[in-house]
Amino acid sequence: MYRIRFHGRGGQGMKTASRILGSAFFLQGYEVQDAPRYGAERRGAPIFAYVRAARQTIQERGIILEPDLVIVADDSLVPMPAAGVLQGITARTVLLIHSGETPETWRHRLNIAGPLLTLPAEAAAGAEQRFVGTALAAAAARLVGVITHAALEQAVQLELAGLGREIVSGNLNQALAAYELMAPQAGLVSEGEARAAAACQRPDWVELPLDEADAAAAAIHAGATSVEVRTGLWRTLRPVIDYQRCNRCWWVCSEFCPDSAIRVNAEHFPEIDYDHCKGCLICVAQCPAHAISPVPESSEAQP
Amino acid sequence: MTRALITGNAAAAWGARLAGAEYVPAFPITPQTEIIETLAGWIDAGEMECRLVTLESEHSMITAAGAAASTGVRVFSATSSQGLLYAMEMIYAVPGYRAPFVLVNVSRGLQTPVTLEPDHNDVLAARDSGFLQLHCATCQEVLDSTLIAYRLAEDHRVRLPALVNLDGFYLSFTREPVEIPDRAAVDGFLPPYDPETTRFHAGEPVSQGVVVLGGTYYSYFRYEQHLAAQRALEVYDEVAVEFAQQFGRRYDAVETYRSEDAEIVFFMIGSFSTKAKDAVDRLREAGQAVGLVRPRLLRPYPAETLRRALEGKKGVAVIDQNLSMGMGGVLHGELAGALYGQAGMPPVLASFIGGLGGRDIAAEEFYEMAAVTRMACQEGSTPPPRLLYTADELRQMRKLQAVAHAERMEGRK
Numbered sequence: 001m002y003r004i005r006f007h008g009r010g011g012q013g014m015k016t017a018s019r020i021l022g023s024a025f026f027l028q029g030y031e032v033q034d035a036p037r038y039g040a041e042r043r044g045a046p047i048f049a050y051v052r053a054a055r056q057t058i059q060e061r062g063i064i065l066e067p068d069l070v071i072v073a074d075d076s077l078v079p080m081p082a083a084g085v086l087q088g089i090t091a092r093t094v095l096l097i098h099s100g101e102t103p104e105t106w107r108h109r110l111n112i113a114g115p116l117l118t119l120p121a122e123a124a125a126g127a128e129q130r131f132v133g134t135a136l137a138a139a140a141a142r143l144v145g146v147i148t149h150a151a152l153e154q155a156v157q158l159e160l161a162g163l164g165r166e167i168v169s170g171n172l173n174q175a176l177a178a179y180e181l182m183a184p185q186a187g188l189v190s191e192g193e194a195r196a197a198a199a200c201q202r203p204d205w206v207e208l209p210l211d212e213a214d215a216a217a218a219a220i221h222a223g224a225t226s227v228e229v230r231t232g233l234w235r236t237l238r239p240v241i242d243y244q245r246c247n248r249c250w251w252v253c254s255e256f257c258p259d260s261a262i263r264v265n266a267e268h269f270p271e272i273d274y275d276h277c278k279g280c281l282i283c284v285a286q287c288p289a290h291a292i293s294p295v296p297e298s299s300e301a302q303p
Numbered sequence: 304m305t306r307a308l309i310t311g312n313a314a315a316a317w318g319a320r321l322a323g324a325e326y327v328p329a330f331p332i333t334p335q336t337e338i339i340e341t342l343a344g345w346i347d348a349g350e351m352e353c354r355l356v357t358l359e360s361e362h363s364m365i366t367a368a369g370a371a372a373s374t375g376v377r378v379f380s381a382t383s384s385q386g387l388l389y390a391m392e393m394i395y396a397v398p399g400y401r402a403p404f405v406l407v408n409v410s411r412g413l414q415t416p417v418t419l420e421p422d423h424n425d426v427l428a429a430r431d432s433g434f435l436q437l438h439c440a441t442c443q444e445v446l447d448s449t450l451i452a453y454r455l456a457e458d459h460r461v462r463l464p465a466l467v468n469l470d471g472f473y474l475s476f477t478r479e480p481v482e483i484p485d486r487a488a489v490d491g492f493l494p495p496y497d498p499e500t501t502r503f504h505a506g507e508p509v510s511q512g513v514v515v516l517g518g519t520y521y522s523y524f525r526y527e528q529h530l531a532a533q534r535a536l537e538v539y540d541e542v543a544v545e546f547a548q549q550f551g552r553r554y555d556a557v558e559t560y561r562s563e564d565a566e567i568v569f570f571m572i573g574s575f576s577t578k579a580k581d582a583v584d585r586l587r588e589a590g591q592a593v594g595l596v597r598p599r600l601l602r603p604y605p606a607e608t609l610r611r612a613l614e615g616k617k618g619v620a621v622i623d624q625n626l627s628m629g630m631g632g633v634l635h636g637e638l639a640g641a642l643y644g645q646a647g648m649p650p651v652l653a654s655f656i657g658g659l660g661g662r663d664i665a666a667e668e669f670y671e672m673a674a675v676t677r678m679a680c681q682e683g684s685t686p687p688p689r690l691l692y693t694a695d696e697l698r699q700m701r702k703l704q705a706v707a708h709a710e711r712m713e714g715r716k
Contacts (some may be wrong), residue, residue, distance in 0.1 A: 019308075022478060028309050034308070035477035039419070059573055059581040062474050062663050197585040198669035202674075204694040215704060218416035221711040 001054035002030075002144055002191050003064045006136065007085045008073030011043040011236050013133025016159060017073075018049035018173075020137035022111035024147045027055035044234025044278055046083045053144075054191075067093055069143060069189045071136050075099040089114065094189045096139060098132055115188060117143075119178060135161075138175035138182075145187030152179060196200070205294045227276075229261070235279030237294040243271060245291035253283035253292060262284040304488070309481050311474030314442045315355040315381060315407045315467070316341035317481075318449025320351050321489040322405070324379035327355040330365035332386040334471035335409040339381060361390035368404050368505065369397030372464070373511060375498035377453070378404035383471065384411035384425045391428065397464060398433025398528055400511045402501060403456035404448060404464050406434070408427060410573070411471040412660040420470040420661025422571060423625040427633050433528045435535055436602040437467040438572040440558075442479040443470045445554060448599070450493055454542045457496055461535045472661060484550060492549040532603045539600055556605040559612050561587060562594025567611065567676050569595045570638060571622040575664050579622070580603055582669030593673050606641040613642065618651035618676040624658040632656050633686045651679045657691030 004021065015036035022034030029055040038047040050064045065088045075097050077083040089095065091114045093184040097106055100121040107116050119139050134156060141147035141155075156175050160168045210216075241253075246269060253270050254262040262270050263279040272283075284292045307653050309317070315338045316619050319327070329339040345351040358364040361382050368489050372378045384392060388409055408429075410421040426436065435455060437448045444466065452465035467473060503509045539556050547553040562568050569579045576597045586593040596612045596619075598605055613619060623632025630636060635654040642648040653676045659666045679686045 015327060022308055026480065031480060033477060033479050035472070037472065039474075058479075059577040059584075061477075061578050065665070107398065194581075194585065195666070197582075197589045197591075197666075197670045203665065203668045203671050203691070206692060206694045206697050207673070208692060208697070215708070220707065222714045281431065294354060295608055 001052055001060070002069070002189070003067050003192070004051045004053075004069045004071070004140060004144075004189075005064050005067045006049045006051075006071045006073065006140075007077050008047060008133070009043075009077070009234065009236060010038065010045045010057055011048050012073045012298070014047055014049045014073060017071075017133035017137040017140075018051050020134060020152075020155045020159045021140050022051050022053070023158050024141050024151045025051065027151040027154055030054060030055060031058050031148075033061075037063065044231075044236050046077055046080065048084070048171075053188050058174065061137060064088070066090065066192060067194075069094045069096065069140060070191050070281060071140055072097045072099075073136055074131050075101070078106075085214050086110070086112075088137075091166070092190070092192075096143065098136060117182075117188075119181070119187060131171055134171040135174045135178035138178040140189075142179045142182035142186050143189045145189070149176070149179065150175075164263065205262055231278050232273075232275045235274075235277060236297055237279045237281060238274065238297055239272060239277065239279065239281055239283050239292045240295050241272065242291045243269060245289050246270065246287075247289045247291070249288060252286050256282050256286045258282060304482055304484050305388070306440070306480055306482050307709045308478040309483070310337065310443045310476055310478050311439070311445045311469045311475050312337035312409070312476070313341055314445040314481050315409075315449055315469065316345075317483055318407075318442055318446045318467075319379040319405070320345060321383035321446075321454050322379070322450055322485065322493055323352075323377060323486075323495070325353055325376040326368075326371045326378045326406075326657060327353060328378070328380050329355055329357050329699040330359075330361050330362040330364045330382065330386060332361075332383045334382050334411060334421075334545070335386070335407070336473040338407060338409070342379075350363060359362075361386040362393055365390040365393035365406070366398060366664065368406065369393065369400050369464070369511070370425070371401060372402035372404040373400055373501065373503045373509065374398075375488070375496065377496045379449075381407040381409065383409040387425050388428060391432075394429050394434065395432045396512060399524065401462045401528075401531075402464075402498075403453075403462055403496075405456060406464060407445075407449065407466060407467045408470070409469055409471050409475045410550065418617075418660040421473060421573075421624075422659045422661070423468075423623075423633075424547065425603060426466065426468045427625050430464060430602065430633070433532065434602065435461070435463055435532060436468045437465065438599055438601055439467065439474065440574050440576045440597065440599075441471045442474055442555065443481045443552070444599075446481055446483065446522050447546065447550070447554060450489060451542055451546055451554065453496075454534055454545075455539055456606070458535075458538045458542075459499060461531050461538055462501070463531055463535070463672060468573070470574040482550075482552075488549060492546060519566060524658040536600070536603045536605060537609075539603075545566075553606075554599060556598065556600040557608045557612055558595075558597040558599055560595040560597070562612060562616075564592055565594030566592040566617040567680070568593065568616055568619055569614075569622060569669065569672070570619050571595075571602060571624070572599075572634065573624055573658075574660055575622075575624065576621065578664060578666070578712065579669055582666055582673075586670060586673055591673065591677075596660060604637065604641065609638065609641055610645055610648065613649055614647045617680040618653060619649050620653050620672040620676040622655045622657055622672065624656075626656055626659060635688075651676060651685050653679055653686050654688040655691060656688065662691070691716055 009187045027031045030150040036049040248268040250268040261273040412418040456465040621635040
């Protein structure tokens with residue numbers, strides 16, 4: 001069975017990537033299971049998705065503990081323990097990172113022996129980050145080596161059908177470029193074996209002690225804790241206010257902001273709290289004067 | 304017929320569409336919302352002839368479902384977790400209307416604390432309501448069970464609403480290959496709903512939810528619901544046979560997997576039972592006679608079938624993905640009730656609580672549950688109930704508490 005994990009941020013197309021790869025396997029005659037897993041269903045929040053593919057009915061479920069291939073769309077997630085990118089990686093796990101840095105840098109940084117590849121960030125889509133999910137799915141398809149060009153193309157068309165011809169064609173181009181780029185590594189990823197019962201360690205179960213109710217209640221004894229969580233890190237696109245255009249209506253962007261991350265200052269100009277703005281861009285859509293623009297976080301154009 | 308990769312939620316929506324649901328009262332809740340979104344999309348595109356109405360709460364939604372079912376239309380609805388609980392007053396009320404409809408519940412753990420991931424405490428809160436309950440393990444089963452549920456609920460010998468349960472995330476958001484039957488094949492299995500005499504017309508008024516004082520009348524009406532639910536056992540078997548004839552997939556009230564010659568069996572419901580099958584295969588490879596017994600039908604409770612499936616076994620590892628505070632696992636208690644005092648029943652029923660709030664049940668935990676149960680059989684004593692929780696998890700919990708404690712002390716300064 002192939003066990004593949006995609007890691008990225010909400011909005012980077014990880015669910016779609018897992019579905020493109022899942023559909024490609026399915027079209028190739030495999031039994032498939034694919035699923036996203038997310039906590040906060042918000043743009044920019046870390047998410048992962050997984051694909052299982054096998055010739056027989058798949059009985060396994062849930063998170064993949066021992067992946068054959070791990071794909072990372074956003075390299076800032078690698079050092080983040082909560083994202084669990086490196087969980088269960090063994091010497092035979094292939095790690096593919098979408099990154100501007102070299103595989104050597106990552107190998108040195110992570111000190112891992114297994115195969116490590118990068119999909120160069122610029123090669124993914126001429127800095128068009130929004131195609132990255134499709135490109136990574138295509139790279140994965142080539143790395144497993146059992147998915148034909150035709151199956152991949154059909155899978156991209158199937159999964160993106162609702163988005164219009166132009167987007168499908170842009171994604172197809174990126175997919176095929178990544179598929180070609182990985183050609184020298186075709187078949188690098190192999191199917192993991194089912195582990196025999198005797199080869200498993202016994203679970204280290206414990207008796208839960210009865211604790212004082214005070215400690216055992218799911219309560220947070222502090223105020224304004226959400227201020228401490230820098231949800232601004234989730235952002236992939238940053239709303240930027242053009243103060244020349246802002247007509248100081250003073251309430252629209254601020255009222256619509258679901259995170260109360262826009263305040264109106266004494267001069268009636270709105271100010272965005274980038275520590276907590278998640279980049280949902282509702283303000284961009286609502287601004288009556290069209291004074292707010294989205295700017296990619298990775299772009300040089302940020303203020 | 305097409306075979307496609309679809310989620311459990313899409314499978315539930317396909318079930319409603321193929322059943323020709325005519326009215327869908329709806330209210331969104333994660334992880335169920337995709338079901339009503341899918342239906343709304345089809346209705347909007349003219350692919351499904353149906354009226355979907357968004358209600359202001361699940362309480363109203365179930366009231367609307369019961370009232371609409373009383374008029375003789377085919378009704379579908381879906382909810383999850385706190386939504387099911389918010390509707391609970393009406394969940395217990397509408398079965399008494401004796402008007403059938405199908406409600407899909409996407410299991411999600413209950414608060415407090417809040418979670419999005421699944422366990423079965425939500426659906427088990429509806430256990431004694433009069434709703435029939437079908438529990439699914441795969442996306443295919445979600446679609447098929449929805450069709451079966453209509454046949455069962457609408458049968459004139461039953462006439463009770465039915466609840467089809469699937470696990471959040473593990474089925475709701477997970478795509479698997481699903482055979483989507485043609486409408487014509489479904490029509491051959493599930494004819495249009497014939498409400499017979501229970502139909503409410505403008506010219507023939509009916510009052511539902513009436514008052515009876517004195518236990519005599521009350522006992523009669525309540526016990527009739529119980530008898531109808533029990534009758535559904537026999538009807539279910541007929542329906543399952545017909546379903547298999549039409550579609551080639553057999554869904555017995557109790558699924559047994561490699562259990563005929565097993566000494567130890569796992570006993571559980573829901574999507575994690577496919578993981579148990581994997582564990583059974585691995586244990587069989589290691590020479591151990593282990594199997595799985597899984598009730599699909601939980602209400603009515605297939606006690607006689609379970610007794611037949613478990614007769615002669617040495618031990619049962621009951622895995623409850625639920626927790627009745629102060630008692631333990633609900634399935635364990637129910638199974639003990641069904642087996643107690645009957646000849647030839649397994650002497651050991653070991654109780655395991657696992658998978659709360661979507662916690663994984665790892666392969667090695669299945670192996671260990673089998674080992675613990677086997678040991679108990681050898682020693683002739685039932686082990687104390689066991690929560691599946693590792694030392695590592697407790698360390699993680701203690702770390703969180705240490706942070707919380709430090710912050711609390713900080714706040715007091």
